[in-house]
Amino acid sequence: MFGSVICITLFVIIINVEHVEPEIFGVRLLIAALTSVIVFSSHRLLNALQTKKPLTIFPKLTWRWFVVFMVVLLTAYVDKAAEQLSRLVMLLWLASTPFVLMLTAILVRATAILYYSNPARRRKAVIVWANSACADLVKELRSSPLAAIDVIGFFDNRSEARPPADLKKLGNLNEAVDWIVDPATGKINVDVVFIGLSNKEPADLMEVIEVLYDSTATTYFVPESAIFGMPGIQLRELAGKPVLASTETPFIGLAALPKRLLDLIGATIGLILLSPVMLVIAIGVRLSSPGPILFKQKRYGVAGKPINVYKFRSMKATPSDMPVIQAKVGDTRVTRFGSFIRKTSLDELPQLFNVLQGNMSLVGPRPHAIEHNELYRKLVTGYMFRHKIKPGITGWAQVNGLRGETETLEKMQARVDYDLYYLQNWSIWFDIVIIWRTVKVLFGDKNAY
Numbered sequence: 001m002f003g004s005v006i007c008i009t010l011f012v013i014i015i016n017v018e019h020v021e022p023e024i025f026g027v028r029l030l031i032a033a034l035t036s037v038i039v040f041s042s043h044r045l046l047n048a049l050q051t052k053k054p055l056t057i058f059p060k061l062t063w064r065w066f067v068v069f070m071v072v073l074l075t076a077y078v079d080k081a082a083e084q085l086s087r088l089v090m091l092l093w094l095a096s097t098p099f100v101l102m103l104t105a106i107l108v109r110a111t112a113i114l115y116y117s118n119p120a121r122r123r124k125a126v127i128v129w130a131n132s133a134c135a136d137l138v139k140e141l142r143s144s145p146l147a148a149i150d151v152i153g154f155f156d157n158r159s160e161a162r163p164p165a166d167l168k169k170l171g172n173l174n175e176a177v178d179w180i181v182d183p184a185t186g187k188i189n190v191d192v193v194f195i196g197l198s199n200k201e202p203a204d205l206m207e208v209i210e211v212l213y214d215s216t217a218t219t220y221f222v223p224e225s226a227i228f229g230m231p232g233i234q235l236r237e238l239a240g241k242p243v244l245a246s247t248e249t250p251f252i253g254l255a256a257l258p259k260r261l262l263d264l265i266g267a268t269i270g271l272i273l274l275s276p277v278m279l280v281i282a283i284g285v286r287l288s289s290p291g292p293i294l295f296k297q298k299r300y301g302v303a304g305k306p307i308n309v310y311k312f313r314s315m316k317a318t319p320s321d322m323p324v325i326q327a328k329v330g331d332t333r334v335t336r337f338g339s340f341i342r343k344t345s346l347d348e349l350p351q352l353f354n355v356l357q358g359n360m361s362l363v364g365p366r367p368h369a370i371e372h373n374e375l376y377r378k379l380v381t382g383y384m385f386r387h388k389i390k391p392g393i394t395g396w397a398q399v400n401g402l403r404g405e406t407e408t409l410e411k412m413q414a415r416v417d418y419d420l421y422y423l424q425n426w427s428i429w430f431d432i433v434i435i436w437r438t439v440k441v442l443f444g445d446k447n448a449y
Helices: 002-016 022-039 043-050 054-078 087-115 132-142 173-180 204-213 253-288 336-343 351-357 370-376 383-388 409-424 428-441
Strands: 123-128 149-155 169-171 192-197 218-223 234-238 241-246 294-300 306-312 361-363 392-394
Touching: 002 022, 002 054, 002 087, 022 054, 022 428, 043 054, 043 087, 054 087, 087 253, 123 173, 132 149, 132 192, 132 218, 132 234, 132 241, 149 173, 169 173, 173 204, 192 204, 253 306, 253 336, 253 351, 253 361, 253 428, 294 370, 306 351, 351 392, 361 428, 370 383, 383 409, 392 428
Parallel strands: 123 149, 123 192, 149 169, 192 218, 361 392
Antiparallel strands: 218 241, 234 241, 294 306
16 A cells, blocks of 8 residues: 555656656666565554554554665665666655555545444453453543444453443443353354463453363453563554453554555456466366366365355365365376376365455465364364454465374364464565575475375
8 A cells, every 4th residue: 555655756757857767767666566565564554543543653664665666775775777767756755655644544544434433343242250440441442443343342350340430331241251252152242352461360250261262262461560561462452451361363453454455456457367267277177077176175264164165176066065075185086187187276265355345365275164163172272262353265284284184183283373373464565585486386286285
């Protein structure tokens, strides 16, 4: 987004300054765009717009822009093109771009506020064991529309009024266990859980925390003092207040925008370029064996909600009520043509439509069959955390060799570890690296069959 604004600003300046040849700046535009992807890809930059004073982001935008500008100048000096560049154009570009970036940020913020004004797009939260810090947090969340979180109540064993006083008490800690995660269906009834920390937490609180291990609900620990610097927990700010987060999604508020733009652009370009290949594959599937061209399967998406994932059918058609069994080496169900498209990952191409629909991403944890999820969520600690973001066509685990059958618990644990690393370290540049490495894996992956 910011990279596009930087390039458009330069283009507008060029066409309005006399005696300037636009083609001289072609390479500079490309370098500026690529550098901007790296420099402006931090989701923390967009999260900074959630503050009540958006102008505080101006210095952050300015120094990042200065880095981009210096890279452009350095490359022009290296390829001996600096003398051909108009000094007037470069000076105008240097001086005006920070203000254009700031105006863009303000417009994006206003659009996001309008977008998250719809209750359906906001996350619901509850507080467990309320304290004064939770009261402060609720107050800030209510005045920070881009946090997109509505606190609907709290659970506490104490009978006296707890802060914040205007919140509804939903029950005690024992009742919280069954309310947050339905024991019969496994359904998560809330998106976010805030756990208040104080000097004396009740023993019942541990039971609530154990239930949250097996859920997609984001968990924040809200300390009353600075003594709770727990190792392994991420220190974050939410609506300007310090909280300790356990594996939070990086796509909060405006930070979700660059990820979605990359998905839309990448999926659209992919479908246009690959449409002839997909047509040939569709014909090959039809001729290989009787049955539909596309294979549709229910899998878990973001927040553990079921989605339909599309693939080119690579196996002989089976009744829909048959149990899901992972493909194995030499699996007789796989057709000869199906073996080819599985080894080259071409069977995954229809998932580009899932990306356009918004229930999948180009990069993210690979979606598993629901039967496998229900099995491994009981065996692998933190397994459901991988469902805090959209599943992907490719992922960090897949480009590191963890693709295909997970015949051992250790392999599944390793796959989950890679997925959680991606979740905690995401950036646009990280996505681009994974997509590039995926291209090298597409042909002859020894783990695909």
